[in-house]
Amino acid sequence: MVTISAIKADVGGFVGHGAVHPRLIGEAERRIGEAIAQGLLLDGRVSSCGDDVNMVMTHHHGVDADVVHHFAWDAFVAMTAIAKELHLYGAGQDLLAEAFSGNVRGAGPGVAEMEIAERVSEPFVVFAADKCAPGAWNLPLYKMFCDPFNTAGLVIDSKMHAGFVIEVHDLIDRRRALFHCPEQMYDLLVYIGTPGRFVVKHVFRRDDPDQPVASSSTSRLSLIAGRYVGKDDPIMIVRAQNGLPAVGEVLEPFAAPYYVAGWMRGSHNGPLMPCGLQDATPARFDGPPRVVGMGFQLADGCLVGPRDMLGDVSFDRARGIALEMADHMRRTGPFEPSRLPAQDMEYTTMPAVARAMEGRWEPIPDTAPIVATP
Ligand code: 13P
Ligand code: 13P
Ligand code: MG
Ligand code: MG
Ligand code: MG
Ligand code: MG
Structure with a gap:
């Protein structure tokens, strides 16, 4: 068995929230090289999407392994030190815990992991997104595993x-349920159409339910921290081919950009724009939200790749469509649905404005029009 761990965090943006400084990537790569030499990891790759550092690692320690999570945490702490030295924006932003306590889940970083029996050929794609919430994977996962038109x-x-069997987590009531598709597809959609609360965590094959075929990160930072700490910017792993969706079927959902919650200040709806790794540098209104796809083949636990899957020219039109969708949303500025509904906004001046407004509201009379006093 081999475990694939995709762990990501924002430990400081360059410039603002737009990208990761190359020195942070260099530090993560150096540490991964050491961990391979020490036998902790089989292999590892470092990349970025927006201001988030993604580490894709393979090893024999299983999911939720203390040693692997500790390694990732220490790497993020070391990158934070460099971010502080360079005065990068929001240094250590996603490290919400004071210190490592056995698992990075719930401590800020996003984690997608799966332990698998490597097939003769094991193609898989790691997707990472910036400026959006974990529910952003609901729609593409539904299309990949449940929609025959995809x-x-x-x-x-x-x-x-x-x-396939879809495992959904309720992030508010902290419970989970399985949906057997296609029979329970309509029930599934009732829930995952509310992506701010119900999130697809894993997908399994029905005839081989021990083997996960997709795994996503589901941390909601504001629920952990109880305050605005940036967007959650999720990551996921999806296996492909030979009884699973083909690589092209795994990528296809991103050819039709859809709106996700995030973008500027984590408080706006914006189109999820597929892009190549070089173009994963959100800028306009801190966006629009980006998704990258890193394609790998496993070879005895080692990573062959990545190939920059969404950088392909066949996604050029999707990028154009996403930019047009961005124009439409920007026109309505602070109005919904451009701005998120009040309860979903990551930060708001509402309480302060409401306090200042005290005494200025009056009951609406049955007949008399309101009289403006100068
Ligand atoms: P090739 O003949 O290029 O291998 O294509 C096989 C396939 O199934 C593509 O989806
Ligand atoms: P990040 O979560 O990517 O840091 O985004 C925060 C933000 O406020 C962007 O405008
Ligand atoms: Mg940031
Ligand atoms: Mg980010
Ligand atoms: Mg973030
Ligand atoms: Mg072929």
């Missing part, structure tokens, strides 16, 4: 015809 294999591949 995934032809659901209809024409006998190894996929039975469908």
Whole structure:
């Protein structure tokens, strides 16, 4: 068995919230090299999407392994020190815990992991997004594993015809449920259509339910910290081919950009724009939100790749559409649906404005018009 761990955090933006400084990437790569030499990791790669550092690692320690999480935490702490030295923006932003306590889940970093029996050929894609919330993966995961108009294999591949099991987490009441698709697809949609609360955590094959085929990060930073600490900027791992969606079926949902919660100050709806790793540098209104796809083959636990999957020219039109969607949303500025509904905003002046407004509201009379006093 081999474990794939994709762990990410924002430990300081360059410039503002737009990108990661190369020295942070260099530090993470150096540490991963050491960890491979020491035998802790089999392999690892470092990349970024916006201001988030992504570490994709393989090892034999299983999911939620103390040693691997501790390694990732220490790497983020070391990168934070460099971010402080360079006065990068929001140094240590996603490290919400004071110190490591056995697991980075709930401490700020986003984690997607799966322990698998490596197949003869094991293609998989790690997706990372910036300026959005973890529920951003609900729609593409639904399309990949439940929608035959996206995934032809659901209809024409006998190894996929039975469908998939979708595990959904309720981030507010901290509970989970399984949905067996296709039969329970409508029930599933009732929940995952509310992506701010219900998030697809894992996907399993029905005839091999021990083996996860997709795994996503679900941390909601504001729920952990109880205050605004940036957007959650999720990551996920999706395996492909041979009884699973083909690589092209895994990528296809991102050809039709959709709106996600995030963008400027974590408080706006914006289109999730697929882009190449070089272009994952949100700028306009701190966005629009970005998604990158890193394609790998596993070879005895080692990572062959990444290939920059969403950088392909076949996503150029999707980028154009996303930019047009961004124009539409920007026109309405502080009005919904450009601005998120009040309860979903990551920060707000509402309490202060409401205090200042005290005494200025009066009951609406049945007949008399209001009289403006000079
Ligand atoms: P190739 O013949 O190029 O291998 O294509 C196989 C396939 O199934 C593509 O989806
Ligand atoms: P990040 O979560 O990517 O740091 O975004 C924060 C923000 O406020 C962007 O405007
Ligand atoms: Mg940031
Ligand atoms: Mg970010
Ligand atoms: Mg963030
Ligand atoms: Mg081929």
